[in-house]
Amino acid sequence: KAGVTQTPRYLIKTRGQQVTLSCSPISGHRSVSWYQQTPGQGLQFLFEYFSETQRNKGNFPGRFSGRQFSNSRSEMNVSTLELGDSALYLCASSFRQGEDGYTFGSGTRLTVV
Amino acid sequence: AQRVTQPEKLLSVFKGAPVELKCNYSYSGSPELFWYVQYSRQRLQLLLRHISRESIKGFTADLNKGETSFHLKKPFAQEEDSAMYYCALSGSPMEYGNKLVFGAGTILRVKS
Numbered sequence: 001k002a003g004v005t006q007t008p009r010y011l012i013k014t015r016g017q018q019v020t021l022s023c024s025p026i027s028g029h030r031s032v033s034w035y036q037q038t039p040g041q042g043l044q045f046l047f048e049y050f051s052e053t054q055r056n057k058g059n060f061p062g063r064f065s066g067r068q069f070s071n072s073r074s075e076m077n078v079s080t081l082e083l084g085d086s087a088l089y090l091c092a093s094s095f096r097q098g099e100d101g102y103t104f105g106s107g108t109r110l111t112v113v
Numbered sequence: 114a115q116r117v118t119q120p121e122k123l124l125s126v127f128k129g130a131p132v133e134l135k136c137n138y139s140y141s142g143s144p145e146l147f148w149y150v151q152y153s154r155q156r157l158q159l160l161l162r163h164i165s166r167e168s169i170k171g172f173t174a175d176l177n178k179g180e181t182s183f184h185l186k187k188p189f190a191q192e193e194d195s196a197m198y199y200c201a202l203s204g205s206p207m208e209y210g211n212k213l214v215f216g217a218g219t220i221l222r223v224k225s
């Protein structure tokens with residue numbers, strides 16, 4: 001079966017702009033989580049959606065937001081980009097509560113210049 | 114609070130030597146613990162989860178609640194084991210929501 005698909009793979013944006021990243025989970029998975037990966041901070045949880053509802057949010061500013069659609073696809077949006085937002089953004093999907101593990105996508109590499 | 118500590122940034126061993134990647138956690142309840150692996154230029158992949166008690170690619174990990182540890186072990190390292198390894202914890206969904214807390218990761222280098 002198809003894995004978790006993230007688009008685009010690479011993005012270059014300018015400070016102050018906004019960006020939208022997309023994630024298509026594994027078919028049948030209803031939970032989608034987003035993580036930010038940087039060399040300095042490692043992997044940090046952004047937020048998690050289940051059945052179109054945000055169930056959990058990490059410690060990130062309000063510029064980071066997301067949503068989930070009825071087909072479980074998810075988007076995350078970052079507004080007013082800062083240089084420090086440059087990172088690999090990973091999406092992970094799971095069936096329910098994640099007890100069967102989370103499957104990660106390849107990520108979107110965002111560079112803010 | 115939930116916290117995962119991987120004390121070693123880099124572990125370098127020779128092929129055929131035993132491997133132990135350390136992971137300690139801080140969590141007041143009963144955690145779900147996982148090991149994820151990231152090979153060069155590949156996506157993060159689930160290697161092990163404590164609840165299934167399986168052995169994948171020769172790796173095993175035992176949850177020690179007394180020492181709050183979940184170390185990853187393999188008796189004989191192979192060159193293809195070279196990768197970044199992350200230990201991760203998931204707490205009670207009711208209390209902490211559905212999320213993973215990751216350690217900083219350990220790079221395993223297996224030398225020939």
